[in-house]
Amino acid sequence: MEQLVIKGGNKLKGEVRICGAKNSAVALIPATILFDGDSTISNLPQISDTKLLASILSEMGAKVDFKDDKMRINTDNIAHGTENELKAGKIRASYYLAGALLGKYKEAVIPLPGGCNLGTRPIDLHIKGFEKLGAQVEISHGMLKLKAKKLVGTKIYLDVVSVGATINIMLAAVMAEGTTTIENAAKEPHIVDVANMLNEAGANISGQGTDIITIHGVKSLHGVKHKTIPDQIETGTYMIAAAATGGDVKIKNICLEHMASVIEKLRDANVQVDVLDEETVRVTRKKPLLGISVKTLPHPGFPTDLQSPMGALLTVASGTSMITESIWENRFKYTDELNKMGSEITVTDRTAQIKGVTKITGARVKAPDLRGGVALVIAGLMAQGTTIVSGVEHVNRGYEDIEGKLKSLGADIRLEEVDE
Numbered sequence: 001m002e003q004l005v006i007k008g009g010n011k012l013k014g015e016v017r018i019c020g021a022k023n024s025a026v027a028l029i030p031a032t033i034l035f036d037g038d039s040t041i042s043n044l045p046q047i048s049d050t051k052l053l054a055s056i057l058s059e060m061g062a063k064v065d066f067k068d069d070k071m072r073i074n075t076d077n078i079a080h081g082t083e084n085e086l087k088a089g090k091i092r093a094s095y096y097l098a099g100a101l102l103g104k105y106k107e108a109v110i111p112l113p114g115g116c117n118l119g120t121r122p123i124d125l126h127i128k129g130f131e132k133l134g135a136q137v138e139i140s141h142g143m144l145k146l147k148a149k150k151l152v153g154t155k156i157y158l159d160v161v162s163v164g165a166t167i168n169i170m171l172a173a174v175m176a177e178g179t180t181t182i183e184n185a186a187k188e189p190h191i192v193d194v195a196n197m198l199n200e201a202g203a204n205i206s207g208q209g210t211d212i213i214t215i216h217g218v219k220s221l222h223g224v225k226h227k228t229i230p231d232q233i234e235t236g237t238y239m240i241a242a243a244a245t246g247g248d249v250k251i252k253n254i255c256l257e258h259m260a261s262v263i264e265k266l267r268d269a270n271v272q273v274d275v276l277d278e279e280t281v282r283v284t285r286k287k288p289l290l291g292i293s294v295k296t297l298p299h300p301g302f303p304t305d306l307q308s309p310m311g312a313l314l315t316v317a318s319g320t321s322m323i324t325e326s327i328w329e330n331r332f333k334y335t336d337e338l339n340k341m342g343s344e345i346t347v348t349d350r351t352a353q354i355k356g357v358t359k360i361t362g363a364r365v366k367a368p369d370l371r372g373g374v375a376l377v378i379a380g381l382m383a384q385g386t387t388i389v390s391g392v393e394h395v396n397r398g399y400e401d402i403e404g405k406l407k408s409l410g411a412d413i414r415l416e417e418v419d420e
């Protein structure tokens, strides 16, 4: 088991380069199942979720070569209808295998999705979409089985804005007969990235990034060379970490357009964010932090995945901050851990009230999930004394070399292997 040992108090200084987006990557990689021939996806993050997907696809029969940030992949001989007892259950986004296999082969058998435990994580909208396209869906013994004689385009309205369902329906519909429209579609940057890659492969998708996505089915798709967009959440995490330590950090290789809500909230909290160009911001903090209210919302609102890092930052902001989590019902588990470090957070239903304290202190804490884990790392960087964060496997799912990147910014952090 690995743990991160952090001696707090160092101000982060210097430059950090942001990787490709995890949430794009976990959809782009399975999407290649739809393509004939070779593809190369670049700017992929080297994290456990992408490595696992690479191994799942090669276990299924794809040729996969994943080096540095590039994955060369050919899925022409992939197994589809068999009972794939894959490792796929380990990551939530394994469900994209279902949409892609259904879209290409009209059948799929995959284990039900895993991932962070953020409360109930239903996939009813994915299933509704597949059924409306003409698939028969069966769930038994932890497996999701899909089969269709043919897939026919239709109108699909999502009654909850869902990133996963929007992407999965695009994957299933891209080669369906006729036209599919997804209404009340999610607008997250990675949805646009996936749609763009599909279009590069010969698809006919429009409206990505708006509420209504239109997909005119095509007969086949070919291999592509695609570059993954920068990770909005990793960008926000380093912005918040820089602010939390009162540091001065240049954050490079970002997409500024995706960061509007985060920049706004950081500025409200008295953090200085200077835009150097469309791909670079500099974050400094010279004044004391002010308490603010934050509500998570689907894009372009404040991203739920930055709710916990923001919560860590606000522990030492003056006055009382309020965070309302409107996407996931169970995303405040990290607050119990923060309270062990001296923060004063009370959670009622979907709202956390954070009474600002003058300092927090090091403690032994456990990452409850990916983003909650990184919140604890940020708290460790701010705290007086030493913080030990266990459950690091959660953090490794989504952050490439977090220890190395923080060290290069001057943090006193080390990764330790310990017995269970």
Ligand code: UD1
Pocket: 022, 023, 024, 026, 092, 093, 120, 121, 122, 123, 124, 125, 126, 127, 160, 161, 162, 163, 164, 165, 186, 298, 304, 305, 327, 328, 329
């Ligand atoms: C994706 C992101 C995750 C982020 C989330 C919200 C990936 C791999 N993960 O997760 O990091 O926190 O978007 O921005 O991209 N819902 C239903 N029925 C469904 C599907 C979802 O009711 O069939 C509900 C969920 O319970 C949740 C909300 O819709 O309350 C949003 O979920 P969704 O956007 O689907 O999240 P994911 O795609 O799982």
